Amino acid sequence: MSRIGSWLVLSFRLLRWEVLASAAGVALLTAAMLWFAWQLRTLAATEPACLDPTTYVEACEQSPQPFYELSSRAELLSYLGWAAPFGMGLVLGIPLVSREIEQRTAGMAWALSRSRARWLAWRVAFAAVVLIVLLLVVAIASEVLASAQMPTRQLDDDFAWYGRRGGLMVVRGLAALGVGVLLGAVLGRVLPALLLAVFASALIFTVISLGMDRWIETDAVVQAFSDQAFSGQAGGRYLGQRVELLSGELVDYGDLARRGISVEVEDEEYRLFARPEDVGHPERMIGRSRVLIVPGHLYPQIVLRESAVVGGAALLLGLASAAVVARRRPG
Amino acid sequence: MSRRAWRLAFKMQRLELLLFLAAAVLLVVASLLIAWGASEARAAFDACFQASGTDANCGTSPSLNDFSGWGGFARIGAFLTPFALGLFLGVPLVAREIEGRTAGIAWTLSRSRSRWLIQRALPVVVIVIIVAAAVGIGSEFVTRTNPFADFAANPGFADYTARGVMLPVRALVVLLLAIVVGAMVPRQLPALLLAGAVTLALFVGLSIGIDTWMTAEAKPIPFDESRTDYRFGPFADGPRIFDTAYREDATGELITENDFFNRYGEDLFVPDGGLPEGFTQVAIGIPGTEYGVWVLRESAVLGGLALVTTGLALVVVNRRRPG
Numbered sequence: 282m283s284r285i286g287s288w289l290v291l292s293f294r295l296l297r298w299e300v301l302a303s304a305a306g307v308a309l310l311t312a313a314m315l316w317f318a319w320q321l322r323t324l325a326a327t328e329p330a331c332l333d334p335t336t337y338v339e340a341c342e343q344s345p346q347p348f349y350e351l352s353s354r355a356e357l358l359s360y361l362g363w364a365a366p367f368g369m370g371l372v373l374g375i376p377l378v379s380r381e382i383e384q385r386t387a388g389m390a391w392a393l394s395r396s397r398a399r400w401l402a403w404r405v406a407f408a409a410v411v412l413i414v415l416l417l418v419v420a421i422a423s424e425v426l427a428s429a430q431m432p433t434r435q436l437d438d439d440f441a442w443y444g445r446r447g448g449l450m451v452v453r454g455l456a457a458l459g460v461g462v463l464l465g466a467v468l469g470r471v472l473p474a475l476l477l478a479v480f481a482s483a484l485i486f487t488v489i490s491l492g493m494d495r496w497i498e499t500d501a502v503v504q505a506f507s508d509q510a511f512s513g514q515a516g517g518r519y520l521g522q523r524v525e526l527l528s529g530e531l532v533d534y535g536d537l538a539r540r541g542i543s544v545e546v547e548d549e550e551y552r553l554f555a556r557p558e559d560v561g562h563p564e565r566m567i568g569r570s571r572v573l574i575v576p577g578h579l580y581p582q583i584v585l586r587e588s589a590v591v592g593g594a595a596l597l598l599g600l601a602s603a604a605v606v607a608r609r610r611p612g
Numbered sequence: 613m614s615r616r617a618w619r620l621a622f623k624m625q626r627l628e629l630l631l632f633l634a635a636a637v638l639l640v641v642a643s644l645l646i647a648w649g650a651s652e653a654r655a656a657f658d659a660c661f662q663a664s665g666t667d668a669n670c671g672t673s674p675s676l677n678d679f680s681g682w683g684g685f686a687r688i689g690a691f692l693t694p695f696a697l698g699l700f701l702g703v704p705l706v707a708r709e710i711e712g713r714t715a716g717i718a719w720t721l722s723r724s725r726s727r728w729l730i731q732r733a734l735p736v737v738v739i740v741i742i743v744a745a746a747v748g749i750g751s752e753f754v755t756r757t758n759p760f761a762d763f764a765a766n767p768g769f770a771d772y773t774a775r776g777v778m779l780p781v782r783a784l785v786v787l788l789l790a791i792v793v794g795a796m797v798p799r800q801l802p803a804l805l806l807a808g809a810v811t812l813a814l815f816v817g818l819s820i821g822i823d824t825w826m827t828a829e830a831k832p833i834p835f836d837e838s839r840t841d842y843r844f845g846p847f848a849d850g851p852r853i854f855d856t857a858y859r860e861d862a863t864g865e866l867i868t869e870n871d872f873f874n875r876y877g878e879d880l881f882v883p884d885g886g887l888p889e890g891f892t893q894v895a896i897g898i899p900g901t902e903y904g905v906w907v908l909r910e911s912a913v914l915g916g917l918a919l920v921t922t923g924l925a926l927v928v929v930n931r932r933r934p935g
Binding site: 541 | 627628631632666669670675677678700703708711800804805
């Protein structure tokens with residue numbers, strides 16, 4: 282058997298249960314996503330004119346109901362797709378080093394290898410290849426489902442289902458793999474490492490998400506409030522509602538509450554007042570309702586940006602793992 | 613049980629126990645702080661509202677919304693606690709011994725495998741119950757000081773699965789289930805995934821079963837007319853609501869909302885949206901005063917399950933090969 286073949290067979294044997302469990306999960310999820318996509322496309326083909334939520338068609342009062350009911354169930358699958366990179370990354374990454382240490386085989390494995398870094402690289406490479414292949418399947422299935430669920434939207438320029446479709450899922454999985462490998466190497470015990478990795482992943486990805494949200498605000502534009510903007514139907518990424526005060530300052534509702542300013546009424550022109558009796562008195566207006574939106578055409582740029590950040594984090598985690606493995610005792 | 617057995621049980625899972633203890637302490641302290649802060653903020657808001665007759669300029673800092681949000685996070689943590697404790701402490705109890713090939717020696721050195729299992733499991737059972745109970749108490753405070761409800765006296769079914777007695781009961785069942793799965797599947801991580809799937813299926817089934825049982829025993833609950841400010845909920849005692857209906861005042865007949873509109877259309881509704889004359893709107897559900905009864909019922913079901921899984925664990929450990 283060739284060296285590559287030996288590497289594949291040995292690596293698979295060491296991670297057999299985890300690879301099979303991940304593959305089974307991906308197979309089930311993908312099958313469900315494709316089934317829902319097929320059902321949605323079939324329903325959409327019967328009344329294509331009824332599915333544009335921005336256009337009212339009188340004849341379409343009842344007909345899109347089955348489509349939208351199926352659509353909301355399909356959206357639940359997209360959340361499973363969102364969780365898949367984190368779950369699979371940790372399940373494949375944690376046992377790579379920690380199981381060897383826990384079972385006291387690390388000493389022999391590291392001694393037989395030319396270097397610990399080389400040993401780690403070969404082990405992580407297998408897990409990364411498996412993860413990339415499986416997550417690509419999920420990412421593609423998510424895109425198919427998304428386009429079936431939103432047939433009237435141009436998803437290449439649309440923030441709909443952000444993080445739940447496309448290449449970003451693969452990069453997130455690699456970062457989760459890095460977290461798993463690092464914590465597995467540090468703790469040397471499978472289950473404690475998994476426990477800590479869940480918290481660490483939540484923390485790391487929350488920090489990245491908050492940081493990206495701050496960064497993305499620099500690309501946002503302030504628009505007049507509208508139902509379309511609020512629901513994201515125009516393809517933009519809705520960042521939140523704001524209040525434009527009379528002074529021109531833009532604040533959020535939390536800031537208003539902290540300043541002790543209460544808003545009870547909003548009129549048809551989205552002007553805000555403290556009391557119902559103030560409506561019709563422009564001088565008593567508190568401000569106007571606004572929304573913060575990132576335009577849809579920036580979607581590819583934002584995905585690339587976040588992929589770079591998350592990919593950089595994955596690289597750092599990998600390097601940290603190599604440093605830990607190089608220095609730690611095998612037992 | 614000797615002190616040595618307790619010390620050994622602690623040493624075998626020292627890292628997990630320390631992590632959970634630290635997390636539980638953080639969660640309980642956070643819950644108590646949130647409850648205290650929410651209570652103070654709500655009291656300040658109520659005083660301002662009573663003095664001015666309006667909620668304009670009665671905002672607090674942090675706001676009631678902030679406390680509601682933080683309370684939500686605390687409740688999620690409390691809800692997940694039994695599952696996390698049970699799975700991560702139960703699975704490695706036997707699975708780690710088998711995976712590490714130390715089960716054979718351990719079982720040989722013990723008088724019997726059953727005795728070995730009980731000596732290993734009992735300390736963990738006690739710790740899990742104490743930790744889950746502490747988190748349950750903290751979460752109880754968060755529920756009773758919900759800034760958008762009046763649950764101080766009786767929260768009823770509010771946050772039913774995330775506070776109080778249900779947490780240690782659930783934690784115990786999940787722990788025993790995880791021990792069984794860990795004894796059957798000789799690798800920790802796969803056993804954890806399988807135990808997680810089994811636990812999910814079990815509790816989804818239990819939730820559906822309890823809901824069906826409750827629906828069958830649901831009764832009409834009138835809306836509390838004295839509660840004029842519905843921002844803080846239309847009920848004072850946290851009932852579990854399944855539906856709303858209209859009761860004909862003259863005959864006492866209950867008509868569901870769908871049947872009501874089919875029978876009378878919208879003609880009976882007054883123009884300003886008030887209740888139709890001759891009818892009272894009621895909720896169909898279980899009154900909050902019956903919370904204790906239902907906790908007892910669900911605990912009995914889970915207790916029966918705990919006994920079955922204990923028996924199963926003993927059978928599996930006694931019969932399986934140590935390697």
